[in-house]
Amino acid sequence: xxxxxxxxxxxxxxAEAAELVxxxxxxxxxxxxxxxxxxKSLYRWAKQTDVDKKAEPKGQLMTQEREELAKLRKELxxxxxxxxxLRKRS
Numbered sequence: 587x588x589x590x591x592x593x594x595x596x597x598x599x600x601a602e603a604a605e606l607v608x609x610x611x612x613x614x615x616x617x618x619x620x621x622x623x624x625x626k627s628l629y630r631w632a633k634q635t636d637v638d639k640k641a642e643p644k645g646q647l648m649t650q651e652r653e654e655l656a657k658l659r660k661e662l663x664x665x666x667x668x669x670x671x672l673r674k675r676s
Contacts, residue, residue, distance in 0.1 A: 595623075603628055604635040 606617055607628065618628040637646045647655065 600631045601635065604632040607632040 603617070603621055603623070606621075607614060610617060612620075614628055614632075615625050618625040621628070634646075634649065638648045638650075
């Protein structure tokens with residue numbers, strides 16, 4: 587049984603694909619097929635681009651906020667591990 591390798595796309599490619607969704611009269615399914623990506627991915631990219639442009643305080647997180655959240659979670663995990671280690675040593 588073979589496993590599919592996950593493809594990675596550049597932010598520029600995602601932005602251009604999302605712009606195609608907005609500017610084209612073609613359905614997302616057709617655009618996704620033309621670009622060689624899944625419908626779901628193209629839909630998510632277009633939706634995330636809309637969220638990033640609105641910059642509303644409520645609703646989904648913007649891309650920058652997602653990146654910052656991931657960084658803060660990683661940092662919190664490291665600090666928690668250090669704290670637990672020091673508690674055990676005491």
